[in-house]
Amino acid sequence: MRTIAFIFAGLFLCTACGSSSTKTTSEEMTTADSSTSATEHDIAGSYTYQQDGDTVALHLTIQGTKAMGHLTYAWKEKDHNSGTLEGEVENGLLLANYTFESEGMTSVREVAFRLDGKTAKEGYGDVEEKDGKFVFKDFNKLNFDTGLVLTKQ
Known part of the structure; x- marks a missing residue:
């Protein structure tokens, strides 16, 4: 037993x-x-900047590392442009092609944002024209400290 x-x-x-x-x-x-x-x-989500009559709106969808969305710049008493974003997100940094219309013309330029889930800080740096679009000369030298700060809605 x-x-x-x-x-x-x-x-x-x-x-x-x-x-x-x-x-x-x-x-x-x-x-x-x-x-x-x-x-x-x-x-992912919607981010906005509003100050002194200027508005910037970013609507972002993320699938893995792929980013898609819509971006609008509406400057007080200046040009307004609106278009689509397609790019990649890696370690909270978005680098995307922004295809937009302004004054009846379609253009493409790179945009960069540092994303932390609460804000989207736009990056600025030297650009050059390549193959009909404006691209950053060196992504590693972008400045995110002096750009626009969009707040998540």
Whole structure:
């Protein structure tokens, strides 16, 4: 009788250990998936800047590292332009092609924003024209400290 009790106890321990291992792996996968989704969710959304009659609005959708959206600049008593964004987000930095219409002409230029889930800070730097669009000369030299700060809505 004592031998049978030890066998059942051993089987119980082996089964319990196996279930625990599987459960931990499942929990780890869920945590990893939710952290990725949370990051995308935190960054995606609508951001605006409004001051002295000037308005800038950014609407952003994120899928993995791909970013898509709409960007509008409405300057008081100046040009207004509005268009689409397509680009990449890596480590909270968005680099995208902004295709927009201004004064009846379609143009393309690169835009950059540092995103933290609460704000989108526009980056500025030297640009050059390549293949019909304006691109940053060196993405690593962009300045995000003096640009517009859009607030998430």
